[in-house]
Amino acid sequence: MRGMETVVIRGRGAVPGIATGPAMVCRETIQGWSGIDEKTGKVIEKGHPAEGQTIRGVVLILSGGKGSNGWSSHFHAARIRGISPCALVFPRIDSRTGVAAVVCGVPTVVDLEEDPFKIIENGDQVTVDGNSGTLTIYKGPFPTKGA
Amino acid sequence: MNLTEEERRMLDGQLGPLKRKALEFVVSYANVLGAESLCRVSKAHLFCGAHHYLEAVRSTDMDEVISEMWFCSGETIPFDSVGCFAQSDCSPVDHLNWLKMGCTEEEFLKNERYLDRCLRAGVHLVGSCVPYMTGFIPLRGEHYVTTESHAVLMMNSLWGACANADGIEAAFCSAVCARTPRWGMHVPESRKGTHLFYLTCEPETVEDWDLVGYAVGLRLPPHSVPILAGNVENADMVRLKSCFAAMATTAGPELCHILGVTPEAPTLASCLSPSGLEDEVEIGPKQLRQAREILCDSRPGRVDYISLGCPHYSIDQVGEVASWLKGKKVFPGTTLHVWTALPIRAVADRCGYTRTIEEAGGTLMVGSCPLVSEKWPSGTTAMAFDSAKQAHYIKPLTDAKVYFGSSGECLEAAVSGRWGR
Numbered sequence: 324m325r326g327m328e329t330v331v332i333r334g335r336g337a338v339p340g341i342a343t344g345p346a347m348v349c350r351e352t353i354q355g356w357s358g359i360d361e362k363t364g365k366v367i368e369k370g371h372p373a374e375g376q377t378i379r380g381v382v383l384i385l386s387g388g389k390g391s392n393g394w395s396s397h398f399h400a401a402r403i404r405g406i407s408p409c410a411l412v413f414p415r416i417d418s419r420t421g422v423a424a425v426v427c428g429v430p431t432v433v434d435l436e437e438d439p440f441k442i443i444e445n446g447d448q449v450t451v452d453g454n455s456g457t458l459t460i461y462k463g464p465f466p467t468k469g470a
Numbered sequence: 471m472n473l474t475e476e477e478r479r480m481l482d483g484q485l486g487p488l489k490r491k492a493l494e495f496v497v498s499y500a501n502v503l504g505a506e507s508l509c510r511v512s513k514a515h516l517f518c519g520a521h522h523y524l525e526a527v528r529s530t531d532m533d534e535v536i537s538e539m540w541f542c543s544g545e546t547i548p549f550d551s552v553g554c555f556a557q558s559d560c561s562p563v564d565h566l567n568w569l570k571m572g573c574t575e576e577e578f579l580k581n582e583r584y585l586d587r588c589l590r591a592g593v594h595l596v597g598s599c600v601p602y603m604t605g606f607i608p609l610r611g612e613h614y615v616t617t618e619s620h621a622v623l624m625m626n627s628l629w630g631a632c633a634n635a636d637g638i639e640a641a642f643c644s645a646v647c648a649r650t651p652r653w654g655m656h657v658p659e660s661r662k663g664t665h666l667f668y669l670t671c672e673p674e675t676v677e678d679w680d681l682v683g684y685a686v687g688l689r690l691p692p693h694s695v696p697i698l699a700g701n702v703e704n705a706d707m708v709r710l711k712s713c714f715a716a717m718a719t720t721a722g723p724e725l726c727h728i729l730g731v732t733p734e735a736p737t738l739a740s741c742l743s744p745s746g747l748e749d750e751v752e753i754g755p756k757q758l759r760q761a762r763e764i765l766c767d768s769r770p771g772r773v774d775y776i777s778l779g780c781p782h783y784s785i786d787q788v789g790e791v792a793s794w795l796k797g798k799k800v801f802p803g804t805t806l807h808v809w810t811a812l813p814i815r816a817v818a819d820r821c822g823y824t825r826t827i828e829e830a831g832g833t834l835m836v837g838s839c840p841l842v843s844e845k846w847p848s849g850t851t852a853m854a855f856d857s858a859k860q861a862h863y864i865k866p867l868t869d870a871k872v873y874f875g876s877s878g879e880c881l882e883a884a885v886s887g888r889w890g891r
Contacts, residue, residue, distance in 0.1 A: 337504075338502065352692055352721075352722065354719070354863075355619070357863045357865075357867060361523060361526060369866050386692050387693060387722060389692065389718075389720070389721050390718065391619050392618060392622065394635075394637055395639060395640075396517075396523050396637060396639070400526035403538065415692070416503055417654070418503070418634035418636035418637070418653075419635055419722060421503045422639055423637075425640075426639055431502065
């Protein structure tokens with residue numbers, strides 16, 4: 324449903340909690356091995372549209388997992404080093420991303436009713452509510468406190 | 471979540487703290503997936519060993535590291551038992567030839583300590599990515615877990631067994647509590663084909679099938695189940711292990727039907743999703759050429775390091791390498807490693823293949839690979855692999871040139887010290 328400045332997408336709350344951050348939109352999956360540098364959080368997959376960007380502090384919106392079954396362990400190792408997305412969004416859940424959601428433990432919404440890749444752009448502020456299973460996307464200037 | 475009486479007692483801690491923690495993880499994972507119940511796991515294939523990613527936990531207490539990284543537990547709980555048949559996957563060290571890998575004694579001993587903990591918990595130390603060649607053969611409908619992406623494809627596709635590609639933490643937890651979410655490949659309705667790949671190329675060699683897998687994966691969207699059709703007549707286990715390793719590199723499939731070959735695909739109708747095909751894609755010679763161009767550096771030159779055997783070689787493949795190398799010598803300054811599983815190495819020893827490879831100047835290695843160990847000879851400026859998976863994943867980790875080709879091309883490079891003319 325579209326508002327003047329915000330868009331709400333409904334899905335299923337997978338990991339509870341609420342977090343807001345800038346969107347990092349990955350329509351293309353990120354591979355397991357050699358996908359994310361656990362020490363910096365940067366995407367190192369050759370040729371990936373997000374190559375060089377970091378997962379630190381972002382709302383990571385990702386189409387799914389691919390490659391190594393150890394996919395989640397790279398997010399796990401990064402999280403232990405203090406590098407983690409502030410929230411996760413998987414438009415359709417799968418086994419690799421499912422384990423990653425558990426090990427990251429950040430608010431996670433999955434199985435969305437709308438295609439987020441048509442709505443959310445890199446850098447949009449997004450609030451992920453893992454309790455209610457909703458995303459709120461702020462398309463205009465991000466509302467400040469008291470606004 | 472519908473839990474059995476035994477599962478409730480496990481969650482209450484009545485079966486010990488490790489099983490409680492393991493089942494808590496599996497239940498959390500099931501909730502994320504939206505699964506309503508769990509199924510009983512009979513086999514587990516586990517990424518045991520002192521792997522590099524464990525170094526994220528800054529502790530010398532192995533139990534603390536294992537608790538966090540394998541069981542997602544901030545509380546230290548000794549890993550002292552598994553609840554099903556369990557084998558180890560690759561570790562970062564070949565316990566026989568660790569010096570030739572460039573491992574330090576400290577790295578070797580640390581890895582041995584981690585493996586010893588697994589052994590004491592009841593894990594057989596097979597140390598291979600090809601568990602199905604070393605006694606780990608789940609039957610049709612049997613539920614298992616594995617930490618190796620191509621092994622999921624092999625065992626789900628060729629035998630109709632049931633597992634998801636759900637990773638290291640879930641695999642260890644499932645091994646302990648013998649449960650996994652009843653979801654995905656564990657549910658028959660989820661196993662139907664969505665994308666048809668029609669092979670108009672004529673794949674014959676292992677390299678051809680490796681490229682088929684790579685090319686299919688490049689065109690396979692997430693959450694899909696591919697069906698291979700067309701020229702699939704000479705698919706066999708060795709060709710398919712390379713095909714599936716590559717396919718599970720460029721994509722994330724957990725099952726691949728092969729029309730007329732795999733048990734759930736005697737006909738297209740029998741393996742097709744009720745909603746029909748989402749796409750049909752041709753894989754011809756052009757697609758294989760493109761895959762090879764992505765994988766192999768186009769500049770000819772000196773090669774320092776050759777690694778064969780990803781996935782680990784079968785005894786046939788080890789024998790073929792020995793036969794090829796008989797009477798030849800690896801080029802001075804070039805290193806040749808041939809990787810396999812420990813039980814297969816025992817047969818190679820018995821058959822004289824190990825000695826023939828060593829007399830030529832190569833080494834038959836076990837239990838690891840360059841990708842898992844992140845080890846190759848220091849100062850390497852160019853390396854060659856007969857594996858799309860290995861070539862693809864190593865590229866971002868090195869400034870060295872990376873070549874991909876058949877095992878024959880790699881062996882030619884090993885004795886000439888050069889790739890190309």
